[in-house]
Structure formats: structure tokens, C-alpha cells
Amino acid sequence: MLAYTIRRILTAIPLLALVSVLCFAIVASLPGDYLDLLAAPTMSAESLAKRRSEIGLDQPLAIRYLGWLEQVVRGNFGNSVAAGKPVAELIGNRLLPTFSLMGLSLLVSLAIAIPLGILTAVKANGLLDHISTSLAYLGVSVPTFFSGLLAIYLFAVTFNLLPSGLMETPGRGFDLVDRLRHLALPVMVLGFHGAAIYTRYMRSSMLEVLRQDYVRTAHAKGIPAQRVYLRHAFRNALVSVVTLLGMAVPSLLSGAVITEQVFSWPGVGRLLVDSVNGRDFPVVMGITMLVAVLVVAGNLLADLLYSVVDPRVRYS
Amino acid sequence: MVLLGTIAVTAIVAPLLARFDPNLPNLAHMSRPPGGEHLLGTDQIGRDVYSRLLYAVRVSLLVAITAVCLNTAIGMLLGSVAGFFRGWIDQVLSRIADAFLSFPVLPLVIVLVALFGPSLVNVIAALAVVGWPEVFRLVRGETLAARERDFVQAAISLGGGNARVIFRHVLPNILAPIIVSATFGVAQAILTEAGLSFLGLGLRPPNASLGNMLLDAQSITVLRSHPWLWLSPGILIVTIVLSVNYLGDWLRARFDPRLRGR
Numbered sequence: 001m002l003a004y005t006i007r008r009i010l011t012a013i014p015l016l017a018l019v020s021v022l023c024f025a026i027v028a029s030l031p032g033d034y035l036d037l038l039a040a041p042t043m044s045a046e047s048l049a050k051r052r053s054e055i056g057l058d059q060p061l062a063i064r065y066l067g068w069l070e071q072v073v074r075g076n077f078g079n080s081v082a083a084g085k086p087v088a089e090l091i092g093n094r095l096l097p098t099f100s101l102m103g104l105s106l107l108v109s110l111a112i113a114i115p116l117g118i119l120t121a122v123k124a125n126g127l128l129d130h131i132s133t134s135l136a137y138l139g140v141s142v143p144t145f146f147s148g149l150l151a152i153y154l155f156a157v158t159f160n161l162l163p164s165g166l167m168e169t170p171g172r173g174f175d176l177v178d179r180l181r182h183l184a185l186p187v188m189v190l191g192f193h194g195a196a197i198y199t200r201y202m203r204s205s206m207l208e209v210l211r212q213d214y215v216r217t218a219h220a221k222g223i224p225a226q227r228v229y230l231r232h233a234f235r236n237a238l239v240s241v242v243t244l245l246g247m248a249v250p251s252l253l254s255g256a257v258i259t260e261q262v263f264s265w266p267g268v269g270r271l272l273v274d275s276v277n278g279r280d281f282p283v284v285m286g287i288t289m290l291v292a293v294l295v296v297a298g299n300l301l302a303d304l305l306y307s308v309v310d311p312r313v314r315y316s
Numbered sequence: 317m318v319l320l321g322t323i324a325v326t327a328i329v330a331p332l333l334a335r336f337d338p339n340l341p342n343l344a345h346m347s348r349p350p351g352g353e354h355l356l357g358t359d360q361i362g363r364d365v366y367s368r369l370l371y372a373v374r375v376s377l378l379v380a381i382t383a384v385c386l387n388t389a390i391g392m393l394l395g396s397v398a399g400f401f402r403g404w405i406d407q408v409l410s411r412i413a414d415a416f417l418s419f420p421v422l423p424l425v426i427v428l429v430a431l432f433g434p435s436l437v438n439v440i441a442a443l444a445v446v447g448w449p450e451v452f453r454l455v456r457g458e459t460l461a462a463r464e465r466d467f468v469q470a471a472i473s474l475g476g477g478n479a480r481v482i483f484r485h486v487l488p489n490i491l492a493p494i495i496v497s498a499t500f501g502v503a504q505a506i507l508t509e510a511g512l513s514f515l516g517l518g519l520r521p522p523n524a525s526l527g528n529m530l531l532d533a534q535s536i537t538v539l540r541s542h543p544w545l546w547l548s549p550g551i552l553i554v555t556i557v558l559s560v561n562y563l564g565d566w567l568r569a570r571f572d573p574r575l576r577g578r
Contacts, residue, residue, distance in 0.1 A: 015415060141557040143507050145514045145530055146550035153543070254422035258511050272423060273515050276430035288427055295418050 012296040019292040024065045080283050087286040098267035102252045108191030117202020139196025148189045148262035186263045190255050205240035209233045238309045246302030368524035375525050380505035383443035388498045391451025396482050399459025413449035434517050443505050458490035492571035499564035503557045526553050
């Protein structure tokens with residue numbers, strides 16, 4: 001198990017290296033750099049060139065890449081051009097908000113999707129099934145930025161129940177209740193969106209399991225239906241929940257980018273959009289690498305969990 | 317279906333139906349509520365919301381459909397090559413597709429569009445780049461199965477050229493699932509495009525797109541007192557995506573005999 005984990009981490013390195021080379025190459029091959037954006041029109045060509053060589057923008061690509069990579073391995077992603085602060089620090093400040101948003105949303109999604117998926121599979125084509133299928137259909141088709149605006153309109157503007165954005169009331173300092181109130185709307189929006197996708201998934205994998213022979217055997221032995229569903233069928237449907245967790249990381253990241261924008265949430269997604277608009281490439285690349293690492297880590301975690309929930313899966 | 321047809325036709329003949337220039341501000345008619353001369357009201361600088369919506373849908377559909385055509389073409393070509401020849405070429409292409417598939421869609425599109433600048437063509441290109449692996453995987457799997465079927469084996473043994481066998485015998489027989497997945501792809505592309513312009517990275521203002529009309533509505537004042545500005549584009553996106561998804565389901569039911577009669 002340990003050996004497998006180590007090997008998986010090692011095999012992930014080429015993928016990460018590929019991502020880093022690709023993003024560096026694309027970024028660097030673009031016309032224009034942030035100096036074009038920053039420089040005053042009055043600056044002479046010479047002083048521009050001098051400024052470029054000071055920050056190493058005139059070096060050949062390969063050298064700039066190696067220099068960047070060396071620093072990255074040491075945990076240094078360079079400095080943000082716009083803010084002048086280390087990229088690692090900028091991103092680090094945004095991690096907790098984004099992770100708390102993603103984590104809680106995932107919990108909400110699963111808390112809705114797993115029971116609902118089981119219920120609708122057990123009572124397939126019942127009333128609840130039809131309602132939940134229609135809602136899930138709607139949920140997949142409503143973009144989070146629209147449901148986010150709707151939520152703000154209803155809960156923040158009309159009824160004034162919850163704050164419409166930001167992570168905490170400005171100037172108030174850390175306060176758990178305040179923080180949770182600010183989390184409520186974005187988590188709801190992102191969580192419900194996920195729930196719509198996962199419920200359909202959970203339902204179909206549970207249906208699959210229910211059709212198996214051993215479930216019929218269990219019924220035939222006279223085991224109470226509830227026990228058959230929860231003890232026999234659900235445990236096997238869990239395998240697909242794990243697949244779902246692996247899928248969740250990328251889709252949560254996509255969702256977080258938009259949701260953070262709607263709710264002015266100070267997370268990694270907004271940092272990405274802001275840096276992209278400001279052509280702040282060190283930050284963009286730092287975030288891209290972070291996303292790649294997260295995705296690889298998510299896949300690895302899912303693979304390891306497989307062996308926990310499914311004893312047939314053995315890694316050696 | 318009917319709804320979708322209506323929306324599509326309206327979008328195509330948008331210039332005929334729009335009674336106002338969608339990008340022309342009219343300061344005398346700022347923030348008018350719906351009704352009267354302006355069917356769906358006007359925005360803060362007096363542009364007619366109804367005309368802007370017509371043009372926005374036009375752009376959304378154009379972007380989504382072109383992008384999906386492109387990525388389906390790429391995916392079909394690479395997928396059939398990988399599935400037909402197998403071996404190392406399949407290995408290489410599959411690894412690349414896997415790498416793309418594991419990456420979250422939106423950050424990838426954002427980075428791509430940011431790099432090459434936000435323009436109509438670049439948005440389409442970025443959507444095609446992130447969309448092809450899905451098609452690739454489907455086509456590869458179907459081709460692997462189709463290649464073992466008797467009529468394909470017969471075509472090969474009769475000395476049909478590889479390209480001829482792929483295009484004449486393999487692809488026509490696996491078209492149905494590809495069309496279904498392309499339909500769902502269009503729905504996905506509409507959502508991604510709208511999200512992109514919502515982040516200010518899609519079509520540049522003053523041109524209207526469904527996403528940037530919502531972006532304009534992000535202030536509390538607009539949310540509270542001018543709901544027609546954000547409700548109409550939002551509802552329109554949901555309607556379009558829902559109908560495209562229904563179309564996809566309907567096609568799947570038609571093409572897949574196993575699902576028939578349900």
C-alpha cells in the first residue's frame with residue numbers, strides 16, 4: 001500500500017512537469033508582457049529594456065523556465081508583478097477561504113445526493129423519483145452565476161437574512177457565526193449544483209447494484225428490505241461515491257471560480273481572474289500548478305479509497 | 317423542441333426583429349422597466365434589453381455550435397485513429413486526453429482565453445480545446461468495438477485502404493452516440509461561454525452576450541430595483557440549456573433501441 005502510494009506520487013511527477021512546461025511555454029510565447037501594461041507611455045525604450053533585464057525578462061525561454069522551476073521546487077513561486085508580494089503568500093492567503101467553500105459545498109452535495117440517490121433508486125419511478133429527477137435536470141441547467149444572483153436577490157436583498165458577499169463583515173475580526181452566515185449563500189449555491197449532478201449519479205449506480213443477484217438472494221432469505229438496501233446494496237454503491245469524489249475536485253474548482261466572483265469571496269478563483277485580467281503571469285502559473293497538484297492529489301486519494309471500500313481492489 | 321426551434325430561428329433573424337441597435341445607448345430612455353416601446357425594458361445606459369438579448373443568443377449559439385463542431389471533428393479524427401490502429405499511437409493520444417480530462421474545465425478555458433486575448437475566435441478555440449478529449453474517448457471506445465465487427469473485418473480483408481475503412485465503414489456506424497454527445501456538448505459549451513463572459517473574459521463590451529449582461533447586473537442597485545436586467549438573460553440561458561439537454565435525451569432515446577419503449 002505504502003509502496004503503491006509512493007509509486008503513484010512518482011508517476012504523477014511527469015504529468016506535473018508537462019503541465020509546468022506547457023504553461024510556461026504558452027505564457028512566455030505571448031506577445032506583450034506585464035511591463036507593457038505597467039509602463040507609462042512616457043518611458044523611453046532604453047529604460048524599458050533596462051527594466052526588462054533587471055527582472056530577467058530578456059533571458060532565453062529555457063533559462064527562464066529552469067530558473068522558475070528551481071524556485072518552484074523550493075516552494076518559491078516568485079513575486080507577483082502587480083502586488084509585489086511572493087506568489088506563494090498571495091495564494092496561501094486565499095487557500096483557506098476556497099477550501100472551506102469547496103469542502104462545505106461538497107458536504108452539502110453529498111448529504112443531499114447520497115440519501116436522495118438511494119431513496120429514488122429504491123423507489124424508482126415513484127413520485128419522489130420524478131420530482132428529484134426534474135429538479136436535478138433543472139439544477140444541471142442553471143448556471144451558478146444565475147442561481148447565485150437569484151440567491152442574493154432573495155436572501156440578501158429582499159429578505160435581508162444573509163450577507164450578499166465577502167467572507168466577513170469588514171472591520172469585525174474573526175467571528176465564527178459571522179463567518180458561517182457569509183458562507184451560507186455560496187455554499188448553498190455550489191452545494192445544490194453539485195447535488196444535482198451527484199444525485200443522478202448515485203441513483204443510477206444504486207439501481208445497478210439493486211439488479212444484482214446477491215441483492216435478490218438477500219431479499220429471498222427474508223432479510224428486511226431496509227437492511228438489504230443499507231447493508232448489502234449501499235456498501236457496494238459506495239464504490240461509485242468514491243469515483244464521484246475523484247470527479248468532484250475539478251468540478252468544484254470550476255464552480256468555485258464563478259461562485260467566488262458572484263459573492264466577492266476572497267478565494268483562489270478570484271485571484272485567478274484578477275491576475276488573468278492584470279496579466280500577472282507568475283500568479284496565473286502558480287495557480288495553474290496548484291490546480292494540477294490538487295487534481296493529481298484528488299485522483300490519488302480516490303484510488304486509495306477504492307481499496308478501502310472495495311476489498312477486491314488490491315494495489316501492489 | 318419547438319421552443320428550441322423558435323429560439324434558434326429568432327437568433328438567426330435577430331437583425332430583422334430587433335427594433336433598436338443593441339449597442340446604441342439612448343440616454344433619454346435609461347433604466348426603463350419592461351413594457352411600452354421597449355418590450356423588456358432598457359439598461360442603465362438606455363440600451364434596449366430585448367434587442368440585446370436577441371443578439372446575445374445569436375452569439376451564444378454561434379460560439380457553442382462552432383466550438384462543438386470543431387471539437388467533435390478533432391475528437392472523431394483522433395479517436396478513430398487511436399481506436400483503429402491501437403498500439404503506441406493509441407497510448408500517446410489516450411494519455412494526452414486523460415491529462416486534459418483531469419483538468420478542471422473553467423480554469424483551463426480562463427487561462428487559455430487570457431493568454432490569447434478574449435475574442436470570439438479565441439473563445440471558440442478554447443472551448444474546442446477543452447471539449448475534444450470527451451469525444452475522443454467515446455469515439456475510441458466505439459471504434460475499438462466496431463473494428464472487430466464482421467463487416468469491418470471484411471472490408472479490411474478485401475483490401476480497403478485504412479482511411480476508406482475508417483470513413484466509409486467505421487464512422488457512419490458509430491455516428492449515433494457521437495451526435496448525442498455533441499448535443500450535450502452544446503449545452504455544456506453554452507454554459508461555459510456564459511460563465512466566461514460573466515467573468516469578463518468572453519465577448520468584449522459593448523457587444524451583448526448572455527454572460528456579460530448578467531455581469532452588468534452584479535450591483536445591488538440593479539439586483540434590487542432593475543430585476544428585468546438580470547432575470548431575462550438568466551431565464552433565457554436556463555431555457556436554452558434545458559431544451560438542448562432535452563433534445564439530447566430525446567435523441568439518445570431515439571438512437572438507442574435498448575431505451576426504446578421506456
